[in-house]
Ligand code: SF4
């Protein structure tokens with residue numbers, strides 16, 4: 001039975017400097033978003049005809065979706081592979097996946113030239129477009145995640161009947177979520193299948209779809225570990241050190257598989273990696289530093305069983321996924337014309353504010369929904 | 381049969397009448413002249429500049445310098461990458477040849493700009509309600525039986541408008557009768573599956589230094605849309621497989637766990 005608590009964690013409700021910074025960022029971001037909407041993309045971003053896609057696509061869309069891959073990864077772990085001992089990690093993963101997609105949709109909306117037409121793919125179809133498929137999958141998957149969060153809310157407010165109903169169809173939701181995630185996570189990579197001529201050989205691979213999919217699993221798993229450790233710190237809880245090391249072992253196995261895929265891909269296409277220029281430097285950092293290194297670290301029991309070790313390993317792995325998305329979309333694309341791109345103040349602020357908003361919402365939802373076992377607020 | 385344009389750059393004198401005709405037919409705003417290092421003006425295509433003449437000075441094999449004037453605009457591909465990537469079907473190739481854009485559909489994702497192998501679609505960056513802009517091959521004029529504005533204006537006959545098959549024959553004929561005049565290739569004949577704009581040049585695009593400025597020669601003969609279509613054709617199968625595996629494994633693993641639990645009970 002969950003103990004009844006008034007305060008979630010010792011500092012709940014206190015206004016800490018960190019909180020102030022987060023709120024300020026969100027406010028700045030909201031103002032920037034309005035300016036962006038009223039004055040257009042040219043006035044507020046450094047995007048151009050030479051660089052149609054920039055920071056928002058690289059981070060908010062590509063990296064954001066990959067890092068929010070924890071939702072389907074955890075669902076598969078628990079319901080498909082029946083590894084019930086990891087259950088305590090499931091609910092936070094659902095919350096963060098939902099928020100990840102929510103923020104990604106806000107980011108994408110601001111990136112679209114005509115945000116108010118975001119619903120167009122629903123009725124205007126082009127079944128040969130990979131982006132059309134991504135649009136549909138993301139839409140449906142976000143709906144699945146929203147139902148997930150809704151179920152938590154129903155639990156909190158004790159609508160037993162409805163909860164019962166959703167429990168019955170839950171397997172359908174899980175399977176739908178896994179199918180949709182498999183499709184759009186890999187298809188985000190497949191977007192780049194059509195522009196090999198504009199990309200560096202290092203990333204322009206026909207295998208980019210499967211590579212994106214596996215790295216999304218890495219993104220999801222490492223974020224789950226990071227969230228568990230960081231939220232434990234923030235809330236003065238004990239992190240789940242009884243299960244995290246085993247979970248991290250799983251992550252290290254996926255990292256090793258991904259490393260092998262990347263190396264095979266490069267080798268099979270006969271790409272020379274030992275050249276000294278910017279793309280090659282970033283490629284080697286990505287492959288060795290952010291895939292190989294965490295794979296090695298997390299395969300060591302001593303590292304897995306220490307909080308610091310987990311934090312480092314999962315942190316590098318998550319960073320590696322972000323780096324990969326930037327590499328595919330910007331490093332790789334660079335140098336095609338005599339232009340360069342660096343995000344503008346507005347682009348950076350809006351991206352930061354999305355992250356800040358995500359943290360605040362995560363905090364709000366975990367406080368108000370039955371997410372962590374030991375912190376369940378009873379409501380009468 | 382679809383319409384095409386044969387651009388014989390050896391006949392072009394760089395007068396840029398076509399640029400002006402394009403602007404006035406499409407009602408595009410003028411802009412302050414800005415010259416490239418080689419005196420092309422304007423320097424880039426943009427949402428209000430659908431075509432431009434690129435000026436190039438290059439050395440002939442005998443060492444003498446000569447000018448080349450290369451018209452650039454949408455190639456009106458036979459199987460356009462832009463059409464295949466657009467998530468809402470805003471870009472469409474008409475059977476008559478032109479690749480046209482529907483203002484009412486576009487959501488502004490700019491995937492077409494990323495995917496076009498010739499970097500043609502341009503975005504109205506300055507507007508709060510922006511659209512994609514590019515050469516339309518004067519589809520409305522063609523519908524009325526008229527030639528595109530640029531071709532009707534060209535004083536030297538460098539821009540020949542007609543049936544694609546006929547123009548290809550004409551191009552090969554020219555290559556055959558005056559081999560000293562041309563680099564032996566019709567650009568647009570087969571590149572990315574063929575385009576409606578066919579080029580004859582006096583030198584290769586490498587020699588002109590344009591192969592990385594809109595006239596790539598390493599694109600191959602496969603239309604890029606094929607990669608997207610191949611991916612999309614696998615989607616139903618992947619969905620079914622993943623779904624089937626997920627359901628199967630779910631029951632299998634549950635059963636395994638139940639059996640294990642029972643065995644545990646017996647032993648314990
Ligand atoms: S040149 Fe580019 S914009 Fe024009 S039809 Fe081909 S792919 Fe589309």
Ligand code: SF4
Pocket residue numbers: 465466467468469470471485486487488489490491492493512
């Ligand atoms: S920017 Fe418009 S025309 Fe281009 S791909 Fe996106 S929706 Fe289609």
